[in-house]
Amino acid sequence: MTQTTPPAAPPAAVTTAVPGRRFDAVPLVLVPLLALVALPLVGSINSWITLTVAGLAMGMMIFVIASGLTLIFGLMDVLNFGHGAFIAVGAYVALSALGPLAGWIQTDALGWNLAALLVAALAAMAVTGVLGLAFERVIVRPVYGQHLKQILITMGGLIVAEQLIRVVWGADQKPMPLPAGLRGAVLFGDIAVEKFRLLAVVVGLSVLGAMLLVLNRTRLGLLIRAGVENGEMVEALGYRIRRLFVAVFVAGSALAGLGGTLWALYRETLTADIGAEVMVLVFIVIIIGGLGSVGGCFIGALLVALTANYTGYLAPKFALVSNIVLMVAVLMVRPNGLWPVAKR
Amino acid sequence: MLDRILSGDRPRSPLLTALLLAILLGLAFTPFLFGGAQPINTAAKICVFIVLVASYDLLIGYTGIVSFAHTMFFGIGGYGVGLALNAWGATWPAALAGWLLALLLGVALALVIGLFSLRVRAIFYAMITLAVASAFAVLASQLSDITGGEDGRSFRVPEILRPGTRLLAEPVLGVDITGRILAYYLVFVAALVLFLVLLRVVNSPFGRVLQAIRENDFRAEALGYRTVWYRTGANCVAAAVAVLAGGLYALWLRYTGPDTTLSFTIMVDILLMVVIGGMGTLYGSVIGATLFVIAQNYLQKLMGIAAKATEAIPVLSRLLDPDRWLLWLGILFVLSVYFFPTGIVGRLRGAAERQR
Amino acid sequence: MAEPLLTLSGVHTHIGRYHILQGVDFAVPAGGVTVLLGRNGAGKTTTLRTIMGLWRASAGTLTFDGRPIGSLATPDIARAGIAYVPETMGIFADLTVRENMLLAARSGPPDPGRLDWIFGFFPALKTFWQQPAGVLSGGQKQMLSIARAVVEPRRLILVDEPTKGIAPAIIENMIRAFRELKRSDTTILLVEQNVRFASALGDHAVVMDDGRIVHAGPMAALAADAALQGRLLGLSLESHT
Numbered sequence: 001m002t003q004t005t006p007p008a009a010p011p012a013a014v015t016t017a018v019p020g021r022r023f024d025a026v027p028l029v030l031v032p033l034l035a036l037v038a039l040p041l042v043g044s045i046n047s048w049i050t051l052t053v054a055g056l057a058m059g060m061m062i063f064v065i066a067s068g069l070t071l072i073f074g075l076m077d078v079l080n081f082g083h084g085a086f087i088a089v090g091a092y093v094a095l096s097a098l099g100p101l102a103g104w105i106q107t108d109a110l111g112w113n114l115a116a117l118l119v120a121a122l123a124a125m126a127v128t129g130v131l132g133l134a135f136e137r138v139i140v141r142p143v144y145g146q147h148l149k150q151i152l153i154t155m156g157g158l159i160v161a162e163q164l165i166r167v168v169w170g171a172d173q174k175p176m177p178l179p180a181g182l183r184g185a186v187l188f189g190d191i192a193v194e195k196f197r198l199l200a201v202v203v204g205l206s207v208l209g210a211m212l213l214v215l216n217r218t219r220l221g222l223l224i225r226a227g228v229e230n231g232e233m234v235e236a237l238g239y240r241i242r243r244l245f246v247a248v249f250v251a252g253s254a255l256a257g258l259g260g261t262l263w264a265l266y267r268e269t270l271t272a273d274i275g276a277e278v279m280v281l282v283f284i285v286i287i288i289g290g291l292g293s294v295g296g297c298f299i300g301a302l303l304v305a306l307t308a309n310y311t312g313y314l315a316p317k318f319a320l321v322s323n324i325v326l327m328v329a330v331l332m333v334r335p336n337g338l339w340p341v342a343k344r
Numbered sequence: 345m346l347d348r349i350l351s352g353d354r355p356r357s358p359l360l361t362a363l364l365l366a367i368l369l370g371l372a373f374t375p376f377l378f379g380g381a382q383p384i385n386t387a388a389k390i391c392v393f394i395v396l397v398a399s400y401d402l403l404i405g406y407t408g409i410v411s412f413a414h415t416m417f418f419g420i421g422g423y424g425v426g427l428a429l430n431a432w433g434a435t436w437p438a439a440l441a442g443w444l445l446a447l448l449l450g451v452a453l454a455l456v457i458g459l460f461s462l463r464v465r466a467i468f469y470a471m472i473t474l475a476v477a478s479a480f481a482v483l484a485s486q487l488s489d490i491t492g493g494e495d496g497r498s499f500r501v502p503e504i505l506r507p508g509t510r511l512l513a514e515p516v517l518g519v520d521i522t523g524r525i526l527a528y529y530l531v532f533v534a535a536l537v538l539f540l541v542l543l544r545v546v547n548s549p550f551g552r553v554l555q556a557i558r559e560n561d562f563r564a565e566a567l568g569y570r571t572v573w574y575r576t577g578a579n580c581v582a583a584a585v586a587v588l589a590g591g592l593y594a595l596w597l598r599y600t601g602p603d604t605t606l607s608f609t610i611m612v613d614i615l616l617m618v619v620i621g622g623m624g625t626l627y628g629s630v631i632g633a634t635l636f637v638i639a640q641n642y643l644q645k646l647m648g649i650a651a652k653a654t655e656a657i658p659v660l661s662r663l664l665d666p667d668r669w670l671l672w673l674g675i676l677f678v679l680s681v682y683f684f685p686t687g688i689v690g691r692l693r694g695a696a697e698r699q700r
Numbered sequence: 701m702a703e704p705l706l707t708l709s710g711v712h713t714h715i716g717r718y719h720i721l722q723g724v725d726f727a728v729p730a731g732g733v734t735v736l737l738g739r740n741g742a743g744k745t746t747t748l749r750t751i752m753g754l755w756r757a758s759a760g761t762l763t764f765d766g767r768p769i770g771s772l773a774t775p776d777i778a779r780a781g782i783a784y785v786p787e788t789m790g791i792f793a794d795l796t797v798r799e800n801m802l803l804a805a806r807s808g809p810p811d812p813g814r815l816d817w818i819f820g821f822f823p824a825l826k827t828f829w830q831q832p833a834g835v836l837s838g839g840q841k842q843m844l845s846i847a848r849a850v851v852e853p854r855r856l857i858l859v860d861e862p863t864k865g866i867a868p869a870i871i872e873n874m875i876r877a878f879r880e881l882k883r884s885d886t887t888i889l890l891v892e893q894n895v896r897f898a899s900a901l902g903d904h905a906v907v908m909d910d911g912r913i914v915h916a917g918p919m920a921a922l923a924a925d926a927a928l929q930g931r932l933l934g935l936s937l938e939s940h941t
Binding site for chain 3: 238341
């Protein structure tokens with residue numbers, strides 16, 4: 001099936017009685033399945049709802065970060081271990097952008113709050129986009145096709161970037177100002193749902209929607225999907241795939257910046273290694289989802305985040321280990337991920 | 345005779361031979377050449393890291409596997425010996441039992457991880473080892489009842505190794521022969537032996553197959569070598585040596601904890617050492633580890649002085665802050681991958697070749 | 701005598717250590733079908749890939765329509781008016797048949813008249829229009845690959861062994877399709893081992909062996925000379941189907 005079919009949509013319309021490819025719905029089912037399994041373990045319905053919403057929100061944020069990375073790998077066969085740098089830079093830029101907007105943040109008015117966050121997010125995305133451009137040209141381009149060197153060099157880039165962040169912004173932990181209007185929770189009867197988490201879910205779904213729109217309905221998306229399968233043929237059809245690579249790399253970096261902003265607001269504190277902290281989960285997510293698959297990445301992110309939240313509540317010491325177990329379980333059944341992309 | 349000891353793998357460059365000899369002699373006679381605690385600490389660290397990095401070179405340089413789980417095995421060794429000495433008393437049987445258990449655990453884990461690499465692409469492997477190592481590190485700090493958490497555990501070592509123990513009534517060459525000196529020579533000799541063992545492994549038929557797999561695994565498989573088993577084998581050997589190195593280090597420090605063994609910074613340090621020294625040479629790890637540890641200890645001081653001197657200039661001072669040590673290392677690392685992919689040893693050997 | 705559309709002069713191509721093309725010289729006249737024949741491993745696919753820029757020639761010149769193309773990047777060669785139908789077909793399995801065609805039509809949505817013309821000789825493509833291309837059979841994928849190359853008019857089409865592994869009935873279909881294409885002012889450079897297919901369509905024949913051209917001339921002449929066929933190809937036109 002195509003990696004980009006929206007979860008709720010029916011399979012491609014069959015106009016005549018020809019056998020089409022069945023839409024592989026198994027991964028979709030896994031998310032509610034996991035939630036249902038957790039319910040008896042958690043016990044109380046209220047706690048379960050809180051955990052599930054927290055998981056969904058976290059999943060959305062991880063998806064925003066991971067989606068860029070998986071597309072970059074799928075399209076360019078580039079393993080960017082430095083992706084975490086964009087997460088961190090995005091968060092710090094957002095922090096700096098929010099500084100002068102203190103007035104907008106301290107008021108309860110949701111409108112002003114959102115406007116401030118929008119400005120911060122756009123600033124973060126702009127800077128990380130440019131950083132991505134530089135990173136691709138200087139660090140990644142010289143080592144296309146050499147996986148070992150790529151891993152080493154992008155790791156080096158990550159270290160340098162994190163250190164430079166410490167030089168520019170300082171090495172101490174900084175508080176991330178969550179706008180006043182987004183503090184606290186909304187009450188649905190007995191159930192409290194944190195406002196920021198709702199925002200995260202909305203942002204995540206919007207990013208998913210936008211990506212699916214671009215991938216499925218635009219020529220650019222067509223090129224990306226084709227390029228993931230067979231870059232050489234795309235070139236033979238007359239398209240300069242190199243430019244596409246750069247565009248996707250920049251987009252992926254900008255998304256990481258956005259994700260970093262959200263993540264920092266979620267945690268309300270910020271240190272230079274915020275990127276590395278998230279990246280372990282991101283790697284697990286893209287492995288589970290299938291390298292190159294946006295849909296798989298989405299499901300994977302939800303599964304990983306839900307697992308982290310449920311085990312965080314039930315057995316906190318084993319939270320990260322439980323995600324490893326999840327990853328191993330998925331790979332045992334589907335060695336190439338939930339929704340692998342048809343490779344050249 | 346020398347060829348047999350070195351398993352036929354000579355340095356092949358006069359300058360390299362000179363450097364290696366200098367390092368060997370320096371390490372062998374450190375207690376007598378340099379006074380004070382710091383030189384001997386530095387030397388012990390160099391010995392341990394030479395072995396640790398050499399075992400990593402077996403993986404990355406000879407087999408072509410990028411793994412981020414190496415510090416996990418280092419930690420298993422450290423914790424094995426440390427926890428055993430802590431729980432069962434400061435005796436040799438306890439230490440050896442700890443070492444043995446750690447070895448078994450390490451090799452078992454390496455086996456499982458190695459066999460798993462059959463099912464997934466090589467690229468996944470790096471990410472998976474990263475995830476597993478992170479999980480292990482988190483677990484080690486979380487299970488603080490057992491492991492001492494973030495603070496780690498201090499423990500006493502067998503009596504003969506303690507600083508208080510005098511082994512000889514009279515000082516030799518002006519140095520008191522205490523348990524500490526004995527401990528140092530234990531570390532030195534063990535490290536030397538382990539290094540020579542690794543040299544043997546990479547120059548054996550097994551080692552040659554590993555290199556063939558690194559060059560072209562399809563072809564190796566087509567020639568009849570089951571690459572999975574060889575890779576797993578390399579994984580196990582590398583892990584075993586890393587575990588042993590970890591145990592040695594714990595014995596020396598009389599302490600084990602996440603920041604001396606499991607932290608990601610150490611993994612990065614290993615990568616730096618192996619790349620700068622020269623991948624796929626083993627001697628590269630000697631050069632790399634020595635350079636790195638000495639620089640880390642003494643260069644940071646220099647940076648501290650420079651930072652103070654430039655306090656007036658804002659950005660420069662921050663760039664020279666000794667805490668930003670990793671920044672310069674990172675830059676050096678990136679430049680090395682681009683411009684010196686064969687590392688220092690590769691360069692020296694290349695120069696020697698051209699001279700002939 | 702009109703200028704040839706494509707000329708290769710002294711072209712050498714190395715792949716790693718292997719010296720595949722060892723001084724290839726031939727010309728493809730404008731219009732009609734030029735068939736590139738030869739045994740397995742002679743270097744035919746390598747020649748096409750070198751023309752397309754997927755592999756770089758290590759020596760020699762390639763001229764298309766009067767312009768040198770040896771140092772151009774593949775997308776630029778494609779935009780110069782050359783289409784490529786590779787041996788592996790290069791179908792995007794996750795994209796629908798429609799999307800595959802859409803991608804190939806660089807200047808905008810495909811002209812409906814053109815599409816109807818294509819459906820005329822490849823009706824299966826119309827049936828499976830909205831299906832992912834991965835569900836097509838081997839023969840249908842080959843049709844899609846060829847259809848992509850002609851969805852817009854191109855000067856030169858490079859086709860690599862279109863009949864490989866295809867059922868004989870479908871091959872008949874393809875012969876008809878190629879005859880249609882011949883009428884449309886496109887030049888075709890066809891690599892084939894199926895000599896029957898080649899002789900049914902070919903106007904000019906070029907034979908390769910061991911990375912060099914060993915014969916070039918009218919197809920009809922080669923088809924008539926069994927002894928020559930035996931020497932060049934090691935078999936007769938009759939036996940290989």
